[in-house]
Amino acid sequence: MRAGLAGWAFAAPALIIIGVFFFAPVLGAFAVSLTDFDLYALADLRNLRFVGLDNYLELLESRDFWRALGNTCYFVAAGVPLSIGASLAAALLVNSRLTRLPAFFRTVFFAPVVATLVAVALVWRYLLHTRYGLINWGLGGLGLSPIDWLGNPHWAMPAIILFAVWKNFGYNMIIFVAALQSIPGDLYEAAHLDGANGWQEFSRVTLPLLRPTTMLVGVLTVAGYFQLFAEPYVMTEGGPLQSTMSVLYLMYEQGFKWWNLGSASAIAFLLFLIVLAVTALELRLSRRREAA
Amino acid sequence: MSPRLARTLVHLALGALTLVTLVPLLWMLSVSFMPQGEASAFPPPLLPHHATVANYRLLFNSNGAGRYLGNSLALALITTLCSLVCNSLAGFAFAKLRFAGREALLRTLLAALVIPSQVAMMPLFLMMKWLGLVNSYAGVVLPAAAGIFGVFLVRQYALSIPDELLEAARIDGAGELRIFVRIVLPVLRPILVTLAVLTFLGSWNDFLWPLIVLTDQSMYTLPVALATLSREHAQDNELMMAGAVLTVLPVLLLFLALQRYYIRGILMGSVKG
Numbered sequence: 001m002r003a004g005l006a007g008w009a010f011a012a013p014a015l016i017i018i019g020v021f022f023f024a025p026v027l028g029a030f031a032v033s034l035t036d037f038d039l040y041a042l043a044d045l046r047n048l049r050f051v052g053l054d055n056y057l058e059l060l061e062s063r064d065f066w067r068a069l070g071n072t073c074y075f076v077a078a079g080v081p082l083s084i085g086a087s088l089a090a091a092l093l094v095n096s097r098l099t100r101l102p103a104f105f106r107t108v109f110f111a112p113v114v115a116t117l118v119a120v121a122l123v124w125r126y127l128l129h130t131r132y133g134l135i136n137w138g139l140g141g142l143g144l145s146p147i148d149w150l151g152n153p154h155w156a157m158p159a160i161i162l163f164a165v166w167k168n169f170g171y172n173m174i175i176f177v178a179a180l181q182s183i184p185g186d187l188y189e190a191a192h193l194d195g196a197n198g199w200q201e202f203s204r205v206t207l208p209l210l211r212p213t214t215m216l217v218g219v220l221t222v223a224g225y226f227q228l229f230a231e232p233y234v235m236t237e238g239g240p241l242q243s244t245m246s247v248l249y250l251m252y253e254q255g256f257k258w259w260n261l262g263s264a265s266a267i268a269f270l271l272f273l274i275v276l277a278v279t280a281l282e283l284r285l286s287r288r289r290e291a292a
Numbered sequence: 293m294s295p296r297l298a299r300t301l302v303h304l305a306l307g308a309l310t311l312v313t314l315v316p317l318l319w320m321l322s323v324s325f326m327p328q329g330e331a332s333a334f335p336p337p338l339l340p341h342h343a344t345v346a347n348y349r350l351l352f353n354s355n356g357a358g359r360y361l362g363n364s365l366a367l368a369l370i371t372t373l374c375s376l377v378c379n380s381l382a383g384f385a386f387a388k389l390r391f392a393g394r395e396a397l398l399r400t401l402l403a404a405l406v407i408p409s410q411v412a413m414m415p416l417f418l419m420m421k422w423l424g425l426v427n428s429y430a431g432v433v434l435p436a437a438a439g440i441f442g443v444f445l446v447r448q449y450a451l452s453i454p455d456e457l458l459e460a461a462r463i464d465g466a467g468e469l470r471i472f473v474r475i476v477l478p479v480l481r482p483i484l485v486t487l488a489v490l491t492f493l494g495s496w497n498d499f500l501w502p503l504i505v506l507t508d509q510s511m512y513t514l515p516v517a518l519a520t521l522s523r524e525h526a527q528d529n530e531l532m533m534a535g536a537v538l539t540v541l542p543v544l545l546l547f548l549a550l551q552r553y554y555i556r557g558i559l560m561g562s563v564k565g
Contacts, residue, residue, distance in 0.1 A: 006468035007391030014382035014438035015397070021416065021435040026407055028415030037414075093306050098299040107551060108310050111317065114547040114554070116497045118515035119536035122522050123320045126529050132332050134319060166312070174558055227408060230499045234519050248410060248500075256504050261414045268411045276406065 033265035042259055055266035065267070067242055068250040069274070071157065075246065076225045079161045083225075084217060086169035088210075091176030092202075106177065110170035117167065121234040124163045125150065128235075150236050153243035160231050160244055168224075172217045179213040180206070215286045219279055226275045247271045317540075324348070324534040331529045347534035355531075357538060359510060360517040364539075367429060367502075367513060368495040371436045375491045376484055378438035383446020384476055388453060389468070401440045413504060420505055431505040432513075436495060442487055445560060449483035450476070486557040489550045496543050514539040 033055055040047040059065045090109050094102050112120060127133050128149040136146040149159040183206065191201045228246040232238050238245035238253075247267060255264030319338075323331045324347055326340040351357040385391070386398055416435060417426070425431040453476065461471045477484075499515050506512055512520065518535045525531055547554060 004389075004391040007385045007389030007394065010381040010385035010389060010468070010472070011391070011397075014378040014443055017378060017434065017438040018401070018440060018443075021419075021437075022407075022409075022412055022440075023404070025412035025415035025419060026404075028419075029411050029413075032415055032418075042418075090309060093302060093309065096302050098295075098302045099306065100303070105306055105310065107548070108313055110551070110555075111544060111547075112313060114493055114497075114543050115317070115540045116515055116536075116543060118499055118519050119539040120316065120320075122518065122532050122536050123316050125522075126323075126331075126533070127316055127319070129529075131334060132336055132529070134315070134336050137334070137336050166316070170313075171558065174555055178559055223406075223408075227410070230519075233499075234522065237523075251410065252500070252504075255414050256417075261418070265411075265414045268408075268414070272408055272411050275408070279406070 029265045029268060032262055033269055035262045037260070037262035037265075039259040042261070051262070055263050056270065059263065059266055059270060064242070064245070064250060065247075065270075068245045068247045071242075071244060072226060072228055072246045072248075074157055075161060075164070075228050076222055078158075079164050079225050080218065080221050082161065083165050083168050083221060084172060084214070086165050087172035087217070088176055088214075090169060090173040091180060092206075094173065095177050095180045106174070109173055112167045113170040115167070117230045118234055120167060121163065121231055124159075124166075125235045128159050128163075151240055153239075153241045156236050156240060156244045160228075160235060163231060163235070164225070164228075168221075172221065175213060175217055176210070179210055183209050211290075215282070219282050222278060222282065223275050226271065226278075320533045320536050320540075323530055324537045326530045328528065328530055331533075332527070347530050348538070350531060351534050351538065355521065355535075356510070356517070357514075357535065360512050360514045361538065363429075363511060364496055364513040364515075365542075367432050368492045370429065371433050371495040372488050372491045374433060374437035375439065375442055376488055379442035379487060380446050380477070380480060380484060381472070382438065382443045384450045384472060384480070386443065387447045387450035388455070388458060388476075401443065405440055405444075410500065413501065417504055426505055427508050427511050429511075432495075432502055435501065436491070436498075441561065442491070445487055445490075445557065446480065446483055448560060449480060453479055482553065482556075485550065486553040486560075489546065489554045490557045492546065493543055493554070 229248040232244040251267040
């Protein structure tokens with residue numbers, strides 16, 4: 001009994017904080033999303049009206065929401081495979097038997113992950129500068145004409161994707177390195193004795209054994225990339241022509257620029273449901289694959 | 293392929309990747325020491341002609357960087373301290389103390405890990421407004437003072453503490469709090485360092501919530517101030533790079549010093565999924 005009381009007492013501070021500042025607002029968000037909470041309600045709660053699912057229906061009919069969702073899906077669909085590919089390549093290099101100073105390279109590749117997103121996004125905005133940026137200078141060296149990266153609606157999202165890959169590949173690399181190190185060495189020896197070349201070792205031994213890790217990394221990265229916000233906020237302000245407006249950015253503008261907190265809450269919930277659905281789909285696909 | 297050639301190729305690839313990773317950071321550092329306007333030239337200068345700290349001086353003297361640095365530092369430290377206390381107590385309780393409802397709570401918390409934080413943000417803002425905490429340190433610290441991930445991080449580690457150790461202390465008549473401070477905390481030290489590093493970096497780098505809840509410029513953290521400044525001074529590349537260095541350098545140094553602990557946190561997080 002004494003231990004029971006102590007258990008509650010020990011868990012209480014964290015549970016109270018998580019309950020009051022996370023669970024309560026999450027439930028509250030659903031309630032708010034069913035109202036027309038706006039600037040008038042913010043001033044005087046008597047102006048608040050219950051509107052049922054109107055916020056959701058309005059969003060599903062709004063061009064801005066679909067546009068933002070499309071942009072976000074573009075970012076996820078292109079950014080996730082590129083990021084994971086870069087992570088895996090870096091992990092294979094770092095983990096190679098031939099590599100000297102693996103710890104040094106691992107630290108270097110991880111540096112962008114810990115660097116403050118806003119700060120390095122600013123650096124990249126400058127790297128991508130049409131006239132003075134290093135990237136266009138490099139393209140010029142290859143004989144290519146300069147690209148108006150952040151000013152052209154066709155190039156702004158690819159530029160942000162490039163930046164995101166640079167910023168994040170080190171994170172999954174760490175997870176891949178750990179998985180690679182857990183593959184028993186005698187499997188490679190056996191493959192070697194059977195006359196497998198480097199590529200065959202990779203495709204027949206390494207890749208299949210990495211599948212659970214790749215799946216995990218994929219699910220986490222997809223969920224993370226759906227939260228795109230600070231990159232466009234700093235680099236493009238959602239432009240040009242809304243080509244980098246993400247769902248979370250739309251939520252921020254609706255909520256804290258126009259003070260449509262009802263609509264913003266509905267956006268947050270829709271995004272959550274979409275991520276949940278995509279995650280469930282990924283898990284189901286991976287299970288089916290495993291069964292096959 | 294000869295082993296020597298293979299080794300060369302691997303290191304060429306590593307070198308290229310190192311270059312891609314480091315050039316943006318090194319260029320940021322280099323441009324931050326250039327006099328105003330020097331970096332707006334073609335071809336882009338790689339190193340400052342006459343290195344100067346004028347940008348840093350300008351940042352501190354007329355752009356209030358000292359204030360933002362202080363805010364960021366204070367918020368990250370207070371958040372880290374709160375999260376250490378709350379999460380270690382709860383993590384230990386969930387691992388080693390039996391209490392009614394423990395398993396159900398644990399399952400609820402685990403399931404809630406999938407809910408992204410922005411879902412809570414609109415009501416959280418209203419709550420902070422009613423509590424009078426908009427534009428205060430407490431408004432930033434409280435929602436991060438404990439977290440589901442932190443509780444689980446400590447719990448996973450605390451599971452390995454042998455029950456006999458705790459029983460022996462109980463038989464000797466020690467109270468639970470005394471057992472926690474004298475026996476449990478020393479064992480938990482490595483995971484608490486991990487939690488501290490993760491929390492500090494997370495708080496320092498956090499952007500969306502501070503942007504929402506800190507409405508007065510004098511309360512801004514470095515990332516929020518930097519994002520705001522960059523909209524006003526879009527052309528002052530040298531000044532912005534100095535601001536970026538000031539923001540990034542502390543966390544990079546902290547990471548270099550404690551990366552072992554940080555990486556352990558990532559691996560535990562990913563195993564847990």
